[in-house]
Amino acid sequence: MTIRILAVEDDIGDFKTLKRTLLSCGLPTETDHAVDMLAALEYLEKKQYDIIFLDFGLPLMNGLHALSELTLIEPPTPIVMVTGQGDETLARKALKSGASDYIPKREVTSETLRRTIDHVLEMTVLQRKLEEQQRSLESFAYVLAHDLKTPINQTRLIGEMLSDAIKSKDYSEAENLSNFLVESTQRMDDLISVLSSYNQAQSEDVVFQTFTLSTAVSDAMKNLDSELQKRGAKVTFAKDLPVITASPPMITQLLQNLIGNGIKYCDAALPRVHVFAEADQDGVNVMVQDNGIGIAEEDSLKVFQPFQRLRAASKFEGTGLGLATCQAIIQRHEGRIWVTSKPGEGSIFSFWLPRHSTEKTA
Numbered sequence: 001m002t003i004r005i006l007a008v009e010d011d012i013g014d015f016k017t018l019k020r021t022l023l024s025c026g027l028p029t030e031t032d033h034a035v036d037m038l039a040a041l042e043y044l045e046k047k048q049y050d051i052i053f054l055d056f057g058l059p060l061m062n063g064l065h066a067l068s069e070l071t072l073i074e075p076p077t078p079i080v081m082v083t084g085q086g087d088e089t090l091a092r093k094a095l096k097s098g099a100s101d102y103i104p105k106r107e108v109t110s111e112t113l114r115r116t117i118d119h120v121l122e123m124t125v126l127q128r129k130l131e132e133q134q135r136s137l138e139s140f141a142y143v144l145a146h147d148l149k150t151p152i153n154q155t156r157l158i159g160e161m162l163s164d165a166i167k168s169k170d171y172s173e174a175e176n177l178s179n180f181l182v183e184s185t186q187r188m189d190d191l192i193s194v195l196s197s198y199n200q201a202q203s204e205d206v207v208f209q210t211f212t213l214s215t216a217v218s219d220a221m222k223n224l225d226s227e228l229q230k231r232g233a234k235v236t237f238a239k240d241l242p243v244i245t246a247s248p249p250m251i252t253q254l255l256q257n258l259i260g261n262g263i264k265y266c267d268a269a270l271p272r273v274h275v276f277a278e279a280d281q282d283g284v285n286v287m288v289q290d291n292g293i294g295i296a297e298e299d300s301l302k303v304f305q306p307f308q309r310l311r312a313a314s315k316f317e318g319t320g321l322g323l324a325t326c327q328a329i330i331q332r333h334e335g336r337i338w339v340t341s342k343p344g345e346g347s348i349f350s351f352w353l354p355r356h357s358t359e360k361t362a
């Protein structure tokens with residue numbers, strides 16, 4: 001991948017040195033040159049960059065001012081200040097004001113540039129991860145505040161009604177109400193389990209083991225036993241499912257969510273799910289096919305985002321975290337997950353897992 005760089009530098013000689021050094025530092029870079037802030041803003045309007053190298057001593061605008069203008073632009077681009085002699089104190093100020101790093105002009109060598117670029121790109125990846133975690137934390141707080149509130153309020157109300165029924169000695173009503181109470185706490189328990197597996201998929205260490213995929217399918221089916229019986233659903237899998245190297249509990253959770261969805265989002269009298277796989281040179285493709293209500297093409301990416309539920313699914317209970325959990329599990333395995341489907345004709349959820357390094361050498 002080419003690293004797109006914008007150099008904001010008024011001195012042609014200094015720009016040429018920077019560009020030459022960038023070319024010799026062994027990284028695939030592509031550099032545009034803006035002689036002042038006006039030109040820089042024009043470039044940034046047209047194109048997205050991975051790093052901006054900003055000269056501290058631009059004419060008409062001091063380095064810190066230029067930096068504060070550039071940090072306002074969306075999407076944010078990491079900025080490396082290029083400082084002249086004696087600018088070190090200012091450079092430290094720049095770091096506090098949002099610069100990702102600084103490099104003194106006299107130290108511009110292929111070695112230092114490479115180190116700076118690696119460091120800035122690494123920080124950007126971490127920053128994005130942090131922002132994503134922040135977003136997911138906010139969604140978590142939202143679900144806890146809203147989705148848990150409903151069953152909690154319901155439980156309180158049923159408790160009050162139960163107490164009235166006991167006072168008036170209406171024991172058959174009391175029995176009904178205590179059943180509702182159990183259902184309502186079950187809903188809270190389900191919600192907490194879904195939230196906790198989403199959390200685990202994102203944060204727990206992936207411990208790789210070699211196992212047959214059919215074991216994970218069988219474990220997922222065992223975990224879904226009561227749902228399968230309730231719906232009278234039939235789950236089958238191909239005899240030749242491969243041996244894979246991955247995290248067994250995560251792959252079981254993934255299959256459980258996909259198979260669970262397959263039987264839940266189904267209007268057919270006999271919900272059916274079939275799991276099969278195909279190995280390719282670099283890994284293995286696993287398919288989970290159902291005869292359910294299907295998904296429109298325009299929704300096929302949306303369903304993997306947290307808390308996204310489709311209108312067609314409103315009559316079925318759910319939180320909208322199952323597929324986001326699958327996505328997180330697959331990302332932790334450096335694979336891919338997608339769906340092909342047509343409304344009314346069932347869906348095939350597929351995931352691809354790369355061959356693990358231990359399998360490659362085996």
Ligand SMILES: Nc1ncnc2c1ncn2[C@@H]1O[C@H](COP(=O)(O)OP(=O)(O)OP(=O)(O)O)[C@@H](O)[C@H]1O
Pocket residue numbers: 194257261262265290292293294295303308309310311312313317318319320321322323324347
């Ligand atoms: N096999 C499927 N067939 C049709 N629609 C599906 C299928 N799987 C998922 N969907 C749609 O994608 C949405 C997101 O699925 P996801 O599993 O993430 O959440 P959920 O099932 O609603 O809740 P949860 O799994 O957290 O209990 C569902 O609400 C449904 O609209």
Ligand SMILES: [Mg+2]
Pocket residue numbers: 257260261318320321322323
């Ligand atoms: Mg689900």
